[in-house]
Amino acid sequence: MSLIPAALATATGLGVAGAAAGLVLPQRVRGAVVGVLTAGVGVAGGASGVAALGGSRWSAEVPGLLPLAGTHFAVDALSGLFMAVAGAVVAAVAVYGVGYVAGHGAHGLGSRGAQAVLPLFALSLLLVPAAASVSTFLLLWELMALTSLLLVLAEHRARPAVREAAVWYAVMTHLGLVLLLAGFMVYAAQAGGETFAALRSGSGAMSPAVRGLVFVLTAVAFSSKAGLVPLHAWLPRAHPEAPSAVSALMSAAMVNLGVYGLVRVGFDLLGGGPAWWWLLAMAMGGLSAVYGILQAAMASDLKRLLAYSTSENMGLVVLGVGAAGLFDHAGNKALAGLALAAALLHVVNHSAFKALLFCAAGSVLRATGERNLDLLGGLRARMPLTTGLFALGALGAVALPPGNGFISEWLLLQSMIHGLAVPGVTTAIVLPVAVAVIALSSGLAAAVFVKALGVGFFARPRAEGAAAARESPLLMLAGMGLLAALCAALALVPGLLGDGLDRAVEAVGYPGTRPVSGGGLQVRLDEVSAVLSPLWVVATLTVALGAVTATVRWAGRRRQRRTRARLWDCGGGAPTPRMAYTATSFAEPLQRVFDDVLAPEQDVDVTPVRESAYLVERVKFRNRVPDRIEHRLYRPVLDFLAAAGQSARRLAGGSVHAYLGYGFFGLVTLLVVLVVGW
Amino acid sequence: MSESLFTQLLDLACGAFLLAAVVVLWRRELAAIVRLFALQGLALAAIALLLGLHEDRWDLIVVAAGIGALRAGLLPYLIRRALATLVTDRAQGQDQAAYTHSEEVRETQPLVNVAASLLTAAALTLLAYAVARPLVELDPTPATRALPVGLAVVLIGFFVLVTRRRALAQVVGFLLLDNGITATAFLAASGVPLIVELGVSFDVLLAVLVLQLLTVRVREAFGTTDIDDLRELHD
Structure with missing residues (x-):
């Protein structure tokens, strides 16, 4: 009896129990009970993920659960990685959520409906990577989409903008589902089976055109879930309008599954493909990385900024995934494994810091009622712990040492730079561009998070809401503390993840290059001879920073007199x-x-x-600063649909006979076509 | 029961079933249409009974009894009652006999006239036979050979819905459609489980109750049950 099925069964039981508790319990105890059960779902699911990362595998078939197809589950190290990440995020955010709900009363996230759906959403996040047949996968995928949609809608009474955001999200996610359905249907029909095992064995005999079609359909669908440009339009709408705990789950766990799907289908099931697939993925990833962070730089809404930053980070991940495919196509398996490992490590890092950042943003929103950075400020003195936690998350997001984001982006850069050893004109052009994209986006990311932290938390409060801010309750801080600990661990000893990451890469058929190994203290690339010791970097930085601070203090003390005076204001009155x-x-x-x-x-x-x-x-x-891609790409489509809808109104003249006639003639025509076509 | 007798009786019942639907298109008096509907209900019950006897399944016989009670008894009774309400409402202060032939109880002006309707019914029956051919070929038993009859009644019922103006004629059209679906289910699958038939019957009963109420209300509000006069109700 291995750990995985027991843990997954526990998670399922706790999730269902949580949903029932959310429906039944009175409001006084609802938040706490549901929070504890959801945290249990996270812990159990995370445990099964860690077990899978540790090398155990599990697969099972439950025939009776779904009619016709039955349900299939399989957990390997790749699933395990995503399950472990989702589990950790769910557990920490659930703890945060208990504190978040406590002050909100019976509305928003604390309402009966939202509390009943939250555990199911958490459960679906954990089960999607474990699905091993098309129908099981799609069912869980849809469960995830629907529950997250209901949670986005949780605060619709408070703000009308929530409804618009939810409509955008619903439409985009279902368009994605339609594409996914089409892609998988073609795939399953060609492969002659709908379990992942059948797809895997059947993919070799398929024609290149069909394989390409399947890849494009599924990749576009998964990219919309991951929030990649140009299918990102839902992300900067839905993430800011959702309750912050839900934003954290969506941004740190749900979008990851887009990447999971891309890796699972592209590498594992289809077994890699021609260069143009991966160039397409790299183009989407690179575009998202630069465009996402640029929009984040322009955003004044704190949560919108974080949402665009999600788009950027997912772009970087997909850039890495695409590079892995490109290297694989060129025959360099070791480099492919390295690029994929870098991408997966970045998924882990992004989840840790983005969950922390969204939770901190939620604390700010709760304390001040404001998301607009222009109206914040002065929170350092009023909410010191939240400020510290946000700073830690921002450090991870800016991709500078000693943050955790630095390590994965460094690995990504290493794989791109050494990828130039792969011969070919394409790589000679694409890889330097990719390096430039990564460098540009991380430079802009630094500006973005300096803005978020400096303008939002330091200086003087610029509005009454910010001036009246109070520190968050203990449970919210505890949840964020867990995430902060994760960030710190990933930044200091990424080697702890080493073997697991290796197995995840091996699960899709590449030799593990053990990029983060060496007893947890070193990142060493055997193939390309590069070494990084995060712990030493941090130690050196701390010592240097301490020395500089001490010198400044010492120099300041030497100057004897210090007087306080008003700032010179040119005679125009005190600065406001x-x-x-x-x-x-x-x-x-x-x-x-x-x-x-x-x-x-x-x-x-x-x-x-x-x-x-x-x-x-x-x-x-x-x-x-309007979202230009959205403006150019979506507006014409929406206008066309609206015009088509208006002209279709003429069909609805009001006569019941006409309506019945449409049905009748439709049916008869269909039958006649059937008869003639037989 | 011998095989040939079963086949002949089944064909007879199916013939009556189809004929009732066709004659509904021919008659104009709503009272006569309701009588035909009751007759069709009996034919349907006979089909179920024959299948039950042939396969020695007591549950099918129970289903047949239920169908007979509902479709030949209860539903026609409900429609007749609605018809009576319409008549007595209009007849207040008027000569009862003068009213019986008024337009409320007659389908005076169907959208497609009677001759064209009968021709269409023939075409629809042909279509049903053509469509059902591959289904019959799968398993050619006497029951499946009669399958196109069920489909034809479905199409004719739908046609009644589309072309008849009076609300009660429409209700009968809807019930013809449902009879056709039930017959198709019996003939294709040699009977449906009791619980399914129970659910379907309950559904139909509720639908008729609602439609009956609606008809009377429509008549009170607009003074007519010609549903083409309701075209202001769209958005």
Whole structure:
């Protein structure tokens, strides 16, 4: 009896129990009980994931559960990696959620419906990677989409924007499902079976055109779940409008499954493919990385900023996945394994810091009622712990040492740079561009998170909400603390993940290169001779930082007199918080640099005093950075659909006979076609 | 019961079943249409009974009894009651005999006239036979050979729904459709489980109750049951 089935059964039981508890229990105890059960789901699912990473495998068939097809489950190290990540995030966010719900009353996330759905969402996040047949996978995938949609809708009473976001999310996720369904149907029909084992063995005999079709359909569907440009439109809408605990789950666990699907289908089931597949993936990934972080740099809404940053990080991951496929196609398995390992490690790192950041943003939102960075500020003194936790998460996100994001992006860069050894014109062009994309996006990421932290948390409060902020309750801090511990562990001793990551890469057929091994202290690349010791980096940085601080302190103490005085204000009166540096002003230089890409819209409206044209009564300035891709790509489609709908109204004239007639003639025509076509 | 007798009786019942549907298209009086519907219900019950006797299945015989009671007894009774309500409402203060032939109880102007309707019924029956051919070939027993009759009644019922103006004629069309579906189920699968038939029957009963109520209300609100006068109800 291995650990995996027991843990998965426990998780399922706890999830169902949690859903029932959410439905039945009174509001007083609902949040706590559901939170504990959901955390249990996370722990159990995470445990099975860790067991799979440790080398155990499990597969089972439950024939009676679904009509016709039955359900199939299989857990290998690749599934295990995603299950472990989801489990850890779910467990920590559930603890956070108990505190989050406690202050909210019976509305929003604390409502009966939302609390009943939350454990099911957590459960589906854990079970999707364990599915081993098309029908099982799609069923769980849809369960995940529907439960997350209901959770996004949780606060619809409070803000009308939630409904619009939910409609966008519902439409995009179901378009993705349709593509996925089409792709898998073609695949299953050609392979002659719908279990993953049948797909795996059947893929070799399929024609290249069919394989390409299957890959494109599924890859586009998975990319929409991962929030890649140009199918990202739901992400910056749904993530900010969802309750923060749900945003954390979606951004840190759900989008990962898009990557999981891409790796599972592209590498494992289809067994790799021609170069153009992977160039397509790299193009989407690279575009998302740069465009996502640029939009994040322009965003003033804290959660929108984080959502766009998710798009960027998923872009980097898919860039790595695409590079792995490209190397594999060129025959260099070792490099392919390295690039894939880097991508998977980045998935893990991103989940840790993004869950932490969303939770911290939720704490800020709860304490101040504001998401707009322009109206925040001054939180360092009022919410010191949350500020510290956000800073830790931001450190991970900026891809600089000693953050955890640095290690995976460094690995990604190493694999790209050494990929130039692979001969071919394509690689000679694509890889340097990819290196530039990674460098550009991590540079911009630094600016983005300096903005979020500096403008949002430091300086003086710029609005009443921020001035009245109080530190979050203990449970929220505890949840964030767990995530922070994960971030720190990943930053300091990534080697603990070493063997597991290796097995995950081996699960899809590459030799493990053991990129993060060496007793947990070193990142050593045997193939390309590069070494990194995160712990030493951190130690050196700490010592250097301490030395600098001590020197400054010492120098400051030598100067004897220190007087406090008002800031010189040119005689214009004391500076008010309105004059402080805001997120918009911080982003302005970047907006200038990328003016051609972003195409910002600016309006200046000057109203002079009636008596004199030279005296100005009022100046109104408006600055908007619309999502340009969304504008160009989605608007025409939406307009067309609306026009088609309007013209179709003519069919509905109001006569019942006409409506019945449509059905009748439809049926008869169909039958006639059947008869003639037989 | 011998095989040939079973086949002949089954064909007879199916013939009556189809004929009742066709004659519904021919008659204009709603009362006569309801009588035909009751007759069709009996034919359907006979089909179920014959199948039950042939295969020695007591549950099918129970189902047959239930179908007979519902489709030849209860449903026609309910429709007749609705018809009576319409008549007495209109007849208040008027000569009862003068009203009996008024337009409320007659399908005076169907959207497709009677001759064309009968021709269409023939075409639909042909279509049903053509469509069912591959199904019959799968397992050619006497029951499956009669399968196209069920499909034909489904199509004719649908046709009644599309072309008849009076709300009660539409109800009968809907019930013809349902009879056709039930007959198809019996003939294709040699009978449906008791629980399924129970559920379907209950559904039909509820639908008729609702439609009966609706018809009377429509008549009270608009003064007619011609559903083409309801075209203001769209958005």
